[in-house]
Amino acid sequence: MKVMDSCLLIFFTLLLTPVHSFTDGNNSQNSTRHHDYCVLGAGPAGLQMGNFLSRCQRDYIILERNSGPGSFFKIYPRHRKLISINKIYTGRRNREFNLRHDWNSLLSDKPDLLFQRVSQELYPDADDFPKYLSMYEKELGLKVQYGVDIGKIRASDSASPRGRGYILADQHGLEYTCSVLLVGTGMWDPQKVQFEGSDLVEGYESIPVNPEEYKDQAVLILGKGNSAFETAQSILGRASRVHLYSPNPVRLAWQTHYVGDLRAVNNELLDTYQLKSLDGLVEGGLEEIAIIRNNEDEEKHSGIQKKRSSRKKEKRVQLYLTLAELLEHPVGKNSSNVTATNLPVYHNDNFSLRRPYDRVIRCLGFRFNFSIFDGSARPPSNEGTRGRFPGVTAWYEGRGTPGLFVLGAAAHSRDYRSSAGGFIHGFRYTVRAVHKVLEQRYHSIPWPATRISVIQLQSWLLRRVNEASGPYQMFGVLGDIILLRGSQCEYLEEFPIQALPQFPSLSGYKLSKNGFLVLILQYGLNRTDSLGPGRAESEWTRAWRSSFLHPVLYYYDTLPTENDMRHRPAGWPLPRPKAVHHMVEDFLTEWDGPISHSQPLRRFLEHCLHTDLRAFYAESCFRYSLTHRKPPLFCRQGYLRNHGVIGNSQLWHHAREAGLMPGDQEFASPDMDPLLPNYLNRAGASVSSSMNLDF
C-alpha cells in the first residue's frame, strides 16, 4: 500500500517538476524505441519489475525473445514438477503472512493475483507457471514486447545527450535505447566441465525424460543438486544402477535451510543408497576425471569373453569413468588404444565406480549468459560462485556497469548458498527493493517510510516479525530499518542490509545522532543436529543460540562503514552492533508472548532509546503528571493529549495486586459524598467523572 502512495506522490512531483532528465527525454524522441527503463526478459523477475514500474507509471518496456512469458519453465525442470511450495491452506487469512508459504506468486496490489488460481498442488506442475505469468502480465497490463531477441548490449557514451545508457540490438538489427537496463534474463546456459570424454556426456537440458529409455541401464550422473536428484528419481524404477558423482557431499536443504540444496522432495535416492539398493553417491573432482568408451575392439583382449558377449551384443556403448592422469596421452574418439591400465580398477580392485555405465548425464546447474554483453556493458563474473553469476553490488547494480541492474535468479551471487535471492519467493522482494532504489536515484522519491511514535515501535516490530514475508523469505538479506528520531521514528521496510554503508544515498534518508535499528530474521549460526535433542531453544535469555529462523535486532549509533561490513564477525550478516537483541525462536513463528517476546524486546528498545517505554493507566499518568516535571513518554504521548488508557476496576485490581500501582487507596464510589454543595459541582464540573454524580 505504501508503494502505491509513493507512486502517486511521484506522479505529482513529476507534474510539478518537469526538469528531470527522465521526462525531458520524451521531447527529443524521434523513434519510440527509447525507454527510461528496459527490462530484459519476461520471466518472473522481469514481470515483477514490470509491475512496480507500471504502478509508478514509468516509461518502460519488457523485451522477451520468446512468444510468451516464463519460457524457462516450459523446459525446466525437465521432469516438470516444481519444488517451490504452493501452500494454500495456512489457517490464516493474513495475506502478507500467507506469502511466507506461497513460493510461486509474484507481488502485486491485486490480492487474488496469486499462483493458487492456476494450481492447487503443493508441488505444482511446471506448465502452470508460465500460465500464471501470462495471467499476471495480462491482468496488470504490463508492457511486454515478445519476439525481440536481444543479441548485443553496449553502453552508450556518457557524453551522449541522455547521459550514460544502454543500447540493445535485436535479431533484426533494431536498436532500443534506455537509461536504465534491468537484466532479468535468468540462468540459461548449462554449466559444463571440460574433461577427457566430456563429449560423451549427455546434458540435463537434452536427456530423454521417459524413464523407459533407461530400462536396465547403469547411469552415472554428474552433480548432486536438485536437478541431479530429480533426474535420478525419475529413472529409479527403470535404471539398474544410478550413481551420483561430484566434488562435494550432498547438502540437504532441511539441514542447511538453503532451498537451493537438495530438497527432500527429490531425495528418494538417499533412501535407496542407504538401504543398499544399488544406487549410490560418490565424491570426487570433476576436472580430473575422464570418460572413456569401450568399443568392440577391446574385446579382443580376452577371447572367451568375446564369443559370449558378441552373441548378445547389441551395440551397447559402455562408458568407463577413469582418471585423466591414468591416460598417458589423449584418447581419440574411437579410443582404440584404451588398455586395462587406463582404468582405475586395474590399480585398485575395489574402486567404487569400476563398473561401466550406459549413460553419463551432466546435471551441474546453469550459468548466466555473459555473451550478449559488450565489454562496455558486461558485469564481471562473480568469483564466489565459480563465475556462474554476474558480480553485483549490494543493491544489485552490476559492478562497473552503472544503470545496469541484475534481477532475479542471476542476482543470486549476493546470497549464494545462504538465502533465497536466487528463487522466486526471494527475488520478488529484492526486485521491489531495487525498484525503491531506482525511485530514489532517478526520481528523488525517498524509500517509503512510516513515521511512528517510539511508543508504538514495539507493536510495529511485533507486527512485522509476525507477518512480514520479505524479511522472512530473504532472511539475512532484507531487513527493516528503523531510524530513531527522539520520540518518533521512521520505519523503512525491506532494505538490502549489505548496502547499509550507502544507506543515505540509496534511501534518501539522513541518520540522526540517535542511531538506528535493523530488524532481520536469521537462522541460528550454530548448526547442530537438525533433528537431534536440544535443537530448539525456548528460554529467551538464550535466544541468541536459537537455531531456527528468528528475529534479530541490531542497534547502531553510527552507520557501519564498508570496512566494518567486510570485517563483520564470521557468519554474521551485519557488523558487531552497539547492542543486539535476539527474539527466541518460536515453534509456531508467533512472536507475541508477553514474557518471552514482548518484554525483552521492550527492554532492548528502552536501552537503545534511553527511555522508559512502559505503558501506564491514566490514573498513573495523572499522578506522574502532577508529581514530575515530565511524566513518562507514554503519558506524554497519550494521556497528556487526552488519549490516556483508563482501564477498568478489574485491570486496576490486577495491577495493584502485582504491586505496579499504589494499592492503598480505595475506589471512589459515585455517591459517597453527598455533602458538597451543588454549585461546586457546576463550578468545577469535570466533564466525565461528575456526570453521574448526584449532589
Next chain:
Amino acid sequence: MNDLRLRLEAMEVLIFLVILLLCSKSGQCTRNATKVIVHTADHFYEKMLSGKTCFVYFGNRVNPTISLFIEQLEKSADALEDYGISVAKVNCTNEHVAKYCTGEKLMKKAYLFRGGDVLKSFDIDTVFDVNAIVSHVLFTVLFDEVRYVHTTAELQAVETAAKGKTDVVLGHVQVLGLPEHRALMETAFVYGAKYQFVLTTGGPVLKNMGVEDPSSLAAGLWFLHCKGESQSPHADACQHTALRRPLTTLHIYTFLQLMEAPLVSEASVDPSEVKVLHSHLQVPLLFLFSQPHTLALDRVTAQTLAWRLRGQVGLVLIHRESPDVKTPLEYNAAYKLQGEGSEVKYLALNNLEEVIELFTDGRLPEEDYDDEEEGYENWATLDVLDDEVAESVYRDRGQSPDMDAVTELTSDTFHSAVAESVHLVVLFYVKWDAVSMAFMQSYIEVSILLEDAEISDVELAVVDCGEWTDVCSSQQISYFPTVRLYRPHEPAQIYRGMLGTESMKRFIMLSRLVSPFPLFTPEEVTSFLEGDLFQKHSAIAPVPVLGLFSSITDPGISVFNDAANALRGETMVGLFADRRAEQWGVEYSVTLPAILVSRGPEGQTEAHSLYLSTPEQLVTHIQKAQLHTFPELTVENLPQYLELKKPLLLLFVGAEDSGQESRGALEEMRSLLNQGRLDRYMPCWIHLGRTPAGKAVLEAYLGSLPILPALVLSHVSTGEVFHYPAGSPLMVQPILQWLQRVDDREELPAGVIGEEKWEPPVPFFDFLGVMDQEVPGYASQRSPKTKSSLSEREHKENRDTQRGICSSSERQFLHGAQNSNESPTTKPPVAQHSEL
C-alpha cells in the same frame, strides 16, 4: 619471585641484632581488639628473638592512604593468626626502631620477619588489602613448597618428578594478591605436604591445560593426576582435571576431596539410598545401571564417563540385579542434583555424549555458587512483567473478552459494513499490544451499555490487524489501538479522547448528533443554551456551544461548520444564523459572529467574538472557552488544564471531611477568583474521594498526608511546591498574603517535584556481553588480516579438499575416491577409518 631475593643483607641483620640485644627489655604485647599487636620498640625486638613469623608495619598514621592500609592490616591479623603468623605495627611517632623508623622507605614498606630475618619486604601498594596481605605473606612463607613455573618445560620437570609419588595441584592467577591467589595459598598451606603445589601467572603453561585464550582466564586450578602414573623418563603429561568453579577456598577444598574419591563407586541399592562422599560435598551424582552379564563393559563405560565428568559429577554404578534396586528397566541412568532435598531423576540415555551434555550443556540447573545464584534470581525477576498495563492484561488472560458483543470485521466484510451502517465504530487492534487489549474490555463494556440503552443506529466493530493486515494498511492505521467512526459518504472520524468506557460512550452518543446542530428560532436557542433541547445529552455534554451569525450567508459559517464537525463527539455545538441572533449579541455585548458557551441553567453563559480564520484555530478557541475557571481536577480532565501551563493552586478536599470546612475553603477560593486576583495561577481542587490518586500526589508533594483541606501551590516548571500553613484559616486575605510571600521568596518550599528522566526501569539483557563471555570471538569483528568472508573461506576449503582427493598420486586418488564413497553425511565410526 625475584622479589624474594630482597632479603636483608647479612650485614644489616647483624647490626640489627646488636641493636636488639642492646635495647631489649621484656614486655608483653598489648593486644587491641583487632589482634594487631602494637609494638613498642622493646616488644618488637623481643618478638624478633622469639623466632616466630611476624608481619610488621612501621609508620605513623598521617595520611588517608596509610589509614586505609592500617585498617586492612588490622583485618589481616585474624586471618594470619590461623597460620601462626602475627601481625604488628610499630608507631614510629612514639617509638624508634633503628633503620625501620627512619629513612625514605618509612611508611611505604611492610616487612615479614622470621626470627631476626627479614624474609621479605613489601611495598604497601602490593599488600593493599587483606587478600593481598594474606596471599603475599603465605606465598613468601611457602616459598619452598609452592613451585612457580612459567614455561611448559618447567611444568614438565615438576610433573616428571612427581610421577608415581604425588599428585600436583596447578594454580593459575593472572595477578598476585587477589582473593583467588589468597585461596590458593591458604590451600597450599594446608595441603602443601600432600600435594605438590605449582603456581603460574599465565602464558604457555595454560595452553597445555587446554585453555585457548590464556589472557581471558583470570584464575584457574587443575589437578594433575601424577601419582598414579608410572615413573617414566618420558615427558608425557599427567592426566588432569580442571576445577570448573571460581577459586575460593571452599571450592578448592571440595575439589581436592573429590579428586581423592574413587572414580566410580558401586552400589547395590536404589539411587535414592546411595551415600557416597559426593553427596556430602554437594556434588551431583550420576547413576548408571549395570547388568551382571555386562558388568565388565559397564565398568569401562562408567570409568570413561567418570574421567570426563571428574570434578563435576560423581559416578555410581548400580548393580541392577540386587533386589534393593527398584528402578524400572526402561531407564539406564539417573541423576541427583546437589542439595539435600533434590530428587533422583531417571533417564534413558543412548550415548555417552548425551550424558556429558546433560551436565556440561547447562541444561541442568547449575551448581549454586553465590554469584551465579544472584544472576539467576536477577533474571528470574526479569520474567515478571513490570508494565502495569501489560501485567494486568496478562493476569487477566484466563478470561477471554466477550467478543460476541462486538462485530469482528474481516477483509471480506469491512467495506460492506462501512457502507451499510449508519454509525460504524471500529476498533483496530493487535492482540500483542497490551493497551489494545486493555481498551478492548472498555470497548466491549460500551457495546453492552449501548445495547442495554437500546441504541440501534450505532454498531461497534473490531478489526484484528494481526490478521486483516490489508484492511489496516488500506486504512493507514499506524497506531494501536485506533478507534474510528465511519458514516456512509463521509470521511472517517478518528476518536481522540480517553480510552475508557465513559469517554468512549460519550463520544458515540454525541457523535450521533449533527454538528453543528442548526437552530431556527429564538426559542430553540434558549432551549439549547439551557440544556433542555437535548436533555439526554446535557449530562454528557454539560457545556454546549452556540455559534451566532447574523446571516446564513456569513462567510465565517463554513469555518464554523468545519470546526463544529471536528468537535463532533466531543462538544455539542449549535448554530443560529439569523438576523435575530443580534439580540444575544446585544445581551452579551459582543459583536457577531460570536459563540456562546453555556454552563447550564444556573451557570453563567459567556460570549466570545469570533475572529479566527482557520477551523483548527477555532477548535482550539472553543476548547479553551469551555474550560472552567476553578475546576475539580480529575484523572480525565487534568490534561486540558495542564495545557495552560500555569502554576497550579490546588485545594485538596478530603473524602470524609468534606463538610463545612471544605465548603468554606472552596467558597473563599471562588471569591478570590472572582476578584481576578488569581489570574497568574490555575486554581483548581481535587476531591480525594472521587480521585484517590490525588492522595498519592499530595503525599509526594509534602511527604505525608496533611490535615485536609490543604492548599498547595505547585510550580511544575520550577519544580517547587509550597504548602499553605496548616494552622492558618483558608480565607481570602491570608491566602493572598501567603501567595505574596511565596512570590517574595519568603516561603520555603515544602516539597520538590521530581525531575526524573524516565530512564529504562530495568537494564536490558546484554546478548553481546553473554556472547563474548560464552563464546569469545564469536561476536567480534574480524581482524583485517582474515579478509575472506565465510562463504569464500568455505569455498576455498572445498577446493582444497578436492585437490586433496584428486591431485596427488594415483594410489591416493583411488583411496580418496574409495573413502569418500563410503563417507556418508554423518561421521563414520572413527575406528574403522583409522587410516585417515
